[in-house]
Amino acid sequence: MDEEGSFISHLVELRTRLIRIVTVLVVGFIPCAYFARELYTLLAQPLLEKLPQGGQMIATAVATPFFVPMKVALMTAFVLMLPHTLYQIWAFVAPGLYAHEKRLFLPLVVASSVLFFIGMAFAYFAALPLVFEFIIYFAPQGVAVMTDIGEYLGFVMTMFLTFGITFEVPVFVVVLARTGIISLSKMKEVRQYVLVGAFVVGAIFTPPDVISQFLLAIPLYLLYELGLFLAGMSVKKDFSESDDLVIKQENKPSASNNEK
Numbered sequence: 001m002d003e004e005g006s007f008i009s010h011l012v013e014l015r016t017r018l019i020r021i022v023t024v025l026v027v028g029f030i031p032c033a034y035f036a037r038e039l040y041t042l043l044a045q046p047l048l049e050k051l052p053q054g055g056q057m058i059a060t061a062v063a064t065p066f067f068v069p070m071k072v073a074l075m076t077a078f079v080l081m082l083p084h085t086l087y088q089i090w091a092f093v094a095p096g097l098y099a100h101e102k103r104l105f106l107p108l109v110v111a112s113s114v115l116f117f118i119g120m121a122f123a124y125f126a127a128l129p130l131v132f133e134f135i136i137y138f139a140p141q142g143v144a145v146m147t148d149i150g151e152y153l154g155f156v157m158t159m160f161l162t163f164g165i166t167f168e169v170p171v172f173v174v175v176l177a178r179t180g181i182i183s184l185s186k187m188k189e190v191r192q193y194v195l196v197g198a199f200v201v202g203a204i205f206t207p208p209d210v211i212s213q214f215l216l217a218i219p220l221y222l223l224y225e226l227g228l229f230l231a232g233m234s235v236k237k238d239f240s241e242s243d244d245l246v247i248k249q250e251n252k253p254s255a256s257n258n259e260k
Helices: 002-034 036-048 064-080 082-096 099-137 149-166 169-179 184-189 191-205 210-251 255-259
Strands: none
Touching (some): 002 082, 036 064, 036 099, 064 149, 099 169, 099 210, 149 191, 149 210, 169 184, 169 210, 184 210, 191 210
16 A cells, blocks of 8 residues: 555656646747747858859748647747756656666766757757758759758757767766666777777768768767766766775774673
């Protein structure tokens, strides 16, 4: 009965956390929906700046001019409310974690969120302008580049997701090293394979041009090296803390010495 009551209480708390997340998301969506057109224009800026003078985007479906900006508003609200969402997840999970797990979990959640945003910013300010400039440059003479706004949104979201996940590589490396799934020495040995794999990933998940492939592959490998460095620092810290604990236990007077 105690286990059943505990399980039900966890379900109730989970429902409460989910309701709070959805409520805050809806509240954040309302002002974003009001500025939905402006938000889409801002999202489309990397392409609009590269189009020839007088170039424009098009909508090929009847309801696309309404639904696409609303999707952008919803995704913007989700990004803006992400800190609150992560806090609710942390508040639900934290009571069941040990002290050392809390010390690892919270920094990883914060770091992964920041790195994901940095990846999106890199895609928006660096990758997308170069990709669009490259594609428009090779458009045949007499061909007007007019992209559908729905297709553009799907393309940009794919790029955001690809670069966001790529920038999570340091977190993955640290987790693998700290949990012992793969040793740090083994991950250092496969550097050359990671470099080749980075270019393969860049060729698969980016448009078919060399620029975007390099823009994904080079940061991916550099972030892998950063993850190895951070993992090495973390492992050394763990060893130093364990050594300090052993020294304290050795220096602690025994019960027989106290009696004497």
